[in-house]
Amino acid sequence: MTAPSPRLMVENLQIGGAGFLVVDRVSFTLGPGESLGIAGESGSGKSTLLLSLMGMMRQGLLHVGGSVRLDGRPMLGQSDAALEPVRGGKIALVPQNPATALNPSRRIGAQIDEALQLHSTLTRIDRAARVLDLLGRVRLPEPAIAARRFPHELSGGQVQRAAIAMALAGEPDMLLLDEPTTGLDVTTQAALLDLLVDLRHRDRVGMVCVSHDLGVLARLCDRIAVMYAGAMVEEGPLVPVLTHPGHPYTRALVASIPRIGAAGLPLPIDGNPPSLFHLPTGCRFAPRCALVQDACRTTRPDLELLDPDRKVACLRPMTIPAPVTRPSDAAFAIGAPILAVKDLSVGYAQQNMFGKTTPRQVVEAVSFTVQKGEVLGLVGESGSGKSTILRAIAGLAHPGSGSMSLTRDGETRVLAASSTERSLAQLRSIQLIFQNPDASLNPRHRVLDLLAQPLLLYGKVARSQLRAKAAGLLAEVRLGAATLDRMPAQLSGGERQRVAIARAFAAEPDLLLCDEITTALDVSVQAAVLELIRELARKHDVAAIFVSHDLAVVRAIADRIAVLRSGRIVEIGPAGDLCERPVDDYTQSLIASILRIPA
Amino acid sequence: MIAVLLERIGLALVTLLIIAVTVFFALELMPGDACTVHLGRGATDTMLAACRARMGLDQPPLWRFAAWAGDILHGDLGVSMQRERPIVDIVGWRLRNTLILAAVTATIGIPLALGLGVLAGLKPDGPLDMAISGIAIFAMTVPEFISGTLMILVFSVILGWAAGVVTIGYKAPALDLVRASMLPAATLVFILAAHILRMVRASVIEVMQSDFVQMARLKGVPQRRIIWHHVVPNALLPAISVIGLTMAWLLGGVVIVESVFNYPGLGRLAVDAVADQDLPLVQAIALLFGLIYVLTNLGADLLALALNPRLRTRRG
Secondary structure, three states: OOOOOOOOEEEEEEEEEEEEEEEEEEEEEEOOOEEEEEOOOOOOOOOHHHHHHHOOOOOOOOOEEEEEEOOOEOOOOOOEEEEOOOOOOEEEEEEHHHHHOOOOOOOHHHHHHHHHHHOOOHHHOOOOOHHHHHHHHHHOOOHHHHHOHHHHHHHHHHHHHHHHHHHHHHOOOEEEEEEEEOOOOHHHHHHHHHHHHOOOOHHEEEEEEEEOOOOHHHHHOOEEEEEEOOEEEEEHHHHHHHHHOOOHHHHHHHHHOOOOOOOOOOOOOOOOOOOOOOOOOOOHHHHOOOOOOHHHHHHHOOOEEEEOOEEOOOOOOEEEOOOOOOOOOOOOOOOOOEEEEEEEEEEEEEEEOOOOHHHHHHEEEEEEEEEEOOEEEOOOOOOOOOOHHHHHOOOOOOOEEEEEEEEEEEEEEEEEOOOHHHHHHHHHHHEOOOOOHHHHHHOOOOOHHHHHHHHHHHHHHHHHHHHHHHHHEEEEOOOOOOHHOHHHHHHHHHHHHHHHHHHHHHHOOEEEEOOOOOOOOOOOHHHHHHHHHHHHHHHOOOOOEEEEEHHHHHHHOOOOOEEEEEEEEEEEEHHHHHHHHOOEEEEHHHHHHHHHHHO | HHHHHHHHHHHHHHHHHHHHHHHHHHHHHHOOOHHHHHHHOOOOOHHHHHHHHHHOOOHHHHHHHHHHHHHHHHHOOOOOOOOEEEEEEEEHHHHHHHHHHHHHHHHHHHHHHHHHHHHHOOOOOOOOHHHHHHHHHHHHHHHHHHHHHHHHHHHHHOOOOOOOOOOOOOOOOOOHHHHOOHHHHHHHHOOOOOHHHHHHHHHHHHHHHHHHHHHHHHHOOHHHHHHHHHHHHHHHHHHHHHHHHHHHHHHHHHHHHHHHHHHOOOHHHHHHHHHHHHHHHHHHHHHHHHHHHHHHHHHHHHHHHOOOOHHHHOOO
């Protein structure tokens, strides 16, 4: 039996603009029923590559060299009109953000019907039946109702299903998936991936899937290509590549992912990816590589065969297992409680269409304590009330009932519901770090001004010492004093989040509230931020509540974990016990739906 | 949905009340009153007292406001001082004439503006956009009395296509007025279309760059269909409220344009009433303008609400 001839052929593809390449010399082939995962962090060029497979260039980018062929037919340099029968017919895209990729003013059914009109010969009546059939195939409950809905009337998971149905309408041979499950809850994600795997096996649809989440790729793909700074550094069968990486970047990327099955912190990658305008002359990963040699800085390695099935772009490739996690530090000794939350309930008034308000309970009778120096993880799916609890502790949400108390210097005081009724000392001792540093740092303030505010408000630092004190804070989060005069927009996402952390520590708090603080970050940066929070909390004897939807991340950093569902704590216990021997059914299903990376 | 509807209508009523109060008391603040104006310098105290008693001006202001507002609610706008006739009779015909002018302007101007705006927005900074946007910016910056005069010069004096000045009376048949309104309407279209098309252009450019237009292209949707099914419906939604605002804003332009062309509408009547110092008439016209303004905006809001699924239906 001969191998099927490849359907999609990419050869030496180069995409870029004046003086830079976003995609550089990328080659791969894909046959029917095959699936390739493209991994890489933000800015690695993976989404640009995916769009180019459909003959589409992102705004401001040009096709510089190489080719993309689908069934022998060139896809680049063609007019939109020439590609109309191919796009959506032979090759279809499932977009990254279906909420904005669907037309907001047309019904779901009409948008799927449009794809059928263009790519099938069905009559109007047959098309209507086919729309319902497609919506049923992606397992949307009640297809007839879903077809009549507008995109904004469906949940995130439902819109993503509708977008998949739309992509399938033209019966494509090749499906391109751009971060297909980003922003979905783990259980929704697991169901969606099952659906895609099923499609691949039943209909022999070829798939190219771009994702920063190696777990998603491991579930969906047979092969994986790892991209770094626009170039492919490794390509091969997924399991061996992830268990025995050949390229140091692959190894570092795998090691930076928190695992649900292992205790301890994941390993960060030092440094930042290079700017596409100032690429290193030699290997692009050389400045961050642990195994760098002199030759790496001058010679750029090509993607070469390591074994018959795997290519690596490294001067000294080797296949050794990736280190999984750093051994966890000494077991946490329980100290005195610092925060006690008792029977906390929070509800919001919801207005209905006649202006009547009905209370909606978000958090119901939640009790827990946090000890000095402890990190408590709060885990739950969207809408479980985890962020609301954090906001209540910070005094930003009004609890309906229950009490909170804070112990400082051996003295226990009631914590008022509203931050406006709290003493300055109480405000100082509880600091909040937000999910998105782009939104939580004032874009018109220098880093120095951002840090000066808590220093002046709580620390009574003299103006003459402000700069030195702020530089000291930055040093603790491993940023140089030069950052003081930068604006937030001049920093990377990881650097911005470090500034936000430095700002929280400027108040010298007793309790740190972290609200999904690594969600917007790449995995290697996430690992560094987790390490930082852990280290600073231990050093300053600060307790922290770490909220996340990602149980693996929480396990890496937390001493104890509380699992939330519909505003109630269903299980709370030491991190290792909870993850390895969950008692509650919901916790068990949550852990079961976490995507595992082969190790 | 119903709550939103009631809220908008309630707001419109409140706005109208505020306009009525403002119009009434603004004139109240002026030195003198309708009787001093009407009787002139030669008025004696007894004549003034008699006039004030007849007009009810000797009552306290709040009481008079209540009476005035009450009459209006019954459809009685009062009596004109100079013309000594019920204001309703004077204003009615002129209101019809102004609405004819507005209707002609809207019928020509709005489709023109939408079409040109979409054309300009599809290829921003292309030659067609440069021409359309250039003319629009010119139209927006030139005052109505100049563009109106230019219209007369070109179409009436040089080309001789239409009479420069409207000579028919205010009670002329509607069809004659439609014919007479061509040049004034063209002047108004010039400005109205400019404002709307700039907005539509910006909106089209934004929608063209949206994810869902890119997605449509990746679905293999032909360009023509992308424009008609995906770009235009979404780009025109935000234009509706701008159209409402521009139409209402046009009322100010009507005062000038009607005067330039001698068109027998509400705008020219307003100018005449101010010149004659006919205070009750000025009050009534100001209130009418306010009413039209509020109704136009209300209509635009409700239309936008009806056409935009995101506003019409809410999740949950």
